[in-house]
Amino acid sequence: MDKAAYAHALLTPSQMYAADKAAMKAGVSGPALMEAAGAAVAQAVIARWSPRPVSVLCGPGNNGGDGFVAARHLQNAGWPVRLGLLGAPDALSGDAAHHARLWASVVEPMSPALLEGAGLVIDALFGAGLSRPLDGVAADTVSALAGSGLPVCAVDVPSGLDGGSGAARGSVASACLTVTFFRKKPGHLLLPGRQKCGDVVVADIGIPDAVLNTIEPLVFENNPALWLHAFPWPRVDAHKYQRGHALVVGGRIMTGAARLAATACARMGAGLVTVAAPLLSWPIYASALTSIMVHPIRESGSLGDILADARINVVVLGPGAGISELTRRQALQVLQGERATVLDADAISVFGNDPQVFFDAIQGPCVLTPHDGEFSRIFPGEGSRLERALNAARLSGAVVVLKGADTVIAAPDGRAVINSNAPPQLATGGTGDVLAGMTAGLIAQGMPLFDAAAAAVWLHGEAARLYGIGLISEDLPGMLPRVLRRLRHHS
Template structure:
C-alpha cells in the first residue's frame, strides 16, 4: 500500500494526533493549523461575505473557533455560534475559544440571518450518535436557505469510518480534512456529501503512519503500478498467460466481453469455452479469441488439463445450474488463478460453504450487492462486510458499486472512487471480470490485479464519457495502459 493514499479511520486519526503530540507537536498548534487551513480554503473559493461559523462542543468546534478568528482578521464579517457553553469546552478547544474576541451565540437557525456562507464545525468524523435537536434544525435551515457550506473534517452527521449518515447531514460545497482522508470521504453516501475535498497538512509527521499501520487505502495507481505487468522484449504469447473464459448457452455477449477485455489488458492467449450448441455464435463473433466447444463438465476439465491455461473466468452469462457449479469446482481444483462473477456466485446460493471449501489457489470474487447477499452476511458497513467476506472465503472480494471495495483475506482494503456513473449499464461488470483475469494470467497478485483492473475500468469509462455501453470499454483499455506506461514510473520486471 502507498502511504500517500492511506485512509485513516477516526480512531486511527486520533492515534495520529496523539503520536504527533508525543513527538513534540502541541495539540494547540495542530488545531491552529487546522483552523487556519479551513479559513484559507474559504478565502480561496469565495469572495468576502458574512459567514456563520457553527461550532460543536469538541475539537471540531475548536477548529471552527480558529477559522472564525482568521477570517475575522482578514476582514470577513463573522457570526460564531456554539452548541453548548464556552465553559464546557476542554483542552485545545477551550484554549482557542479564549482567543476569539467576538460574541459567542447559542447555536440556532437564527444565527444564519444575513449569512452568505456557513462553516460547519459542529461534529467531526468520529460522531457516534445521530445529529438531532438544534444542531439538525440549524443545518436544515442552511440547506433550506441554499447557503454554501464548508465542512470541517466531514459534514456533520457523516460517519468518517463508513460514510453513512447519522441522523442527517448538510451537503457541503467543500470539505477540509487533515493529514489523510478517511474511509467516509470515499464511501457513499459520504463521498457525495463532501463536495470538493481538501486534505490539509497541519504538521503531523508522516512517520506516525509507521506506528498506525493503516489497513485501508484509496485505490490509485501508486499502490500497484510498480507491479503492473508489461511485455518484456523477449516475451512470447505463452509468457503473457493464457486465459480461459467459460461461456453460456443463452447470454453469449457477457462471456465475449470478458474474453475481449482479458486480451486487451495483455493476456497472450484467450480461449472461450463454449457450450457446443452455442459454439457457432461465439466462433462467428470472435477472431483473435479462440473458441473451444465443450459438451460437459468432463470436457471442460480436459480443456483445463493444459497447465499453460493459467487463469480462468467463470460467471458472466454462464447460467445458474449444476453445470456452472461443476465448472467452478473444476476450475478451483486446478489451484490456478480463478475469477468468479455473476452466475458462478449465484449458483452457490445456500451452498456458500461448499464454494469456500473449494478455494485453495488465487481467487477473486466480484459480486454486486445482490450477489454478495446470497453468499455472505450483510451486517455492518460496506468496508467491514467486504473484509469479513474475504476472510471467510479465503479469496479477494471485490464488492462492486460506485464505491467499489476490494478486500484481501489478510485484512487489506482498497476503496475505488474513480468510477463514473456512466458505468451503470449492462455488461460493464463482465468487462471488469475479464480485465482482472487477464492481469492474473500475466502473474499479478490477486489483490493487485483486482485493484488495478477496477481503477483502469473506471479510467476507461471516464475517457469515454456519456453514452458509454459495455462494448466500448475493451477498446479503451489500450488508451489507459498507454497513459500508465508514459507517466515515468517504473514497470514490473
C-alpha cells in the same frame, strides 16, 4: 503494502486520533495542530469563495475548536463572521478552550437563526468520530442548514456523517467543500458520504508522515501508486506464453457476456485467451471472435479436457453462465485446481443456498467480483460496506471486489482499497463482465491477485471516464490502449 502507498492511506477516526497523539508525542503541540487545521479551513474558503457573510457553527469539542480558529482567520481577512457555539464557552476544555479565548467577538448560542443573512456556512459542529445521530438544537440547526440551499464548508466531515463508514446519522447538510486533515477517512469515499462531502481537500497540519509507521494502515484510496510497481508491462524478451493463457467459460444463451470478458482480457495483455463454448453456441462465439480462440465444451459440460492444458493459468467463470446446476459443477471443477480463478455473477449466485460449500471449495488463488445483489446472496449483510467486504474476504479466503460507485477491493489478510474514480456511466449492462476479464488479464501475466483487482478496477473507471457520456460496455476494451499509454507515460 509498500510504505510509498501511505500517501493514499485512509484513516479511521480512531487511527486519526492516534495520529494526533503520536504527533504531539513527537513534539507538535495540540494548540499548534488546531491552529493549523483552522487556518487551513479559512484558506480553503478564501480560495473558493469571494468575501461574504459567513456563519461558523462550532461544536463542543476539537472540531469546534477548529471552527474558532477558522472564524478568527476569516475575520482578520476582512470577512463578516458570525459564530455560534453548541453549549457554553466555559464548558470548553483543552485546545478548543484555548482557541475560543482567542476569539474576541460575540459567541452566540447554537440556533437555526445563525443561518439568517449568511452567504456561507462553516460546519464545525462534529467531526469524523461521531457515531450517533444528532439531537436537540444541533439536529435542528443541521436540518435547517440542509434545507437552506446555502453553500457549506465542512470541517473534517459534514456533521452527522460517520467518518469510518460514510453512513449518515440522521440529517446531514451536504457540503460543497470538506477540509480534512493529514489523510482522508473511509467515509469521504464510501456512499453516501462521498456525495455529502463535495470536494475534499486534505490539509497538511504538521503531523509527521512517520506516525503511519506505527499505525500501519490497511485501507487505502485506489491509486496507481499502490500497484504500479507490480504492473506487468510487456518485455522485449517475452513471448505470448510468458504473458499467460486465460480461459473464459462462455454461457449457452447469453453469449455476449463471455465475449466481453475475453476481449477485455486480451486487451489487458494476456498472451492467449480461449473461450470455452457450449457446442450449440460454438458457431456464435467462433464467428464473433478472431484473435481469441474458441474451444467447444463437451456435452456433459465438463471442462476437464480443456483444463488439462497446463498453460492455462487463470479461469473466468460466471459472465452469462446462468444460475444452473451446470454452472455450479463447473465452478467447483475450476476451484479444485491450483490455477487462479475469477468468479463473477452467476458463478457466485449459484451458491446462494449453501455458501459454506462455496467457501470450502476455494482452495487456490481466487477473485470474486459480485455486485451488491450477488454479494447479499452468499455473504452476511452486517456492518459498513468496507466491513462487509473485509468480512467476506476472510470468510471465503478470496479477494473480494464488491462492485458499485464506491467499489471496495478486500483481501483475506485485512488489506482493502476503496475506489473513487468510477463515473456514473459505468452503470450499464456488461461493464462487470469487462471488469472480470480485465482482472483475469492481469493475473494471467503474473500480477498478484489483490494488486490485479485494484488495478483493473481503477483502469476500468479511468476508461469510462475518458470515454464519457454515451458509454456502453463494449466501448471499454477499446479504451484500454489509451488508458495504458497514459499510465505508462506518467509512471
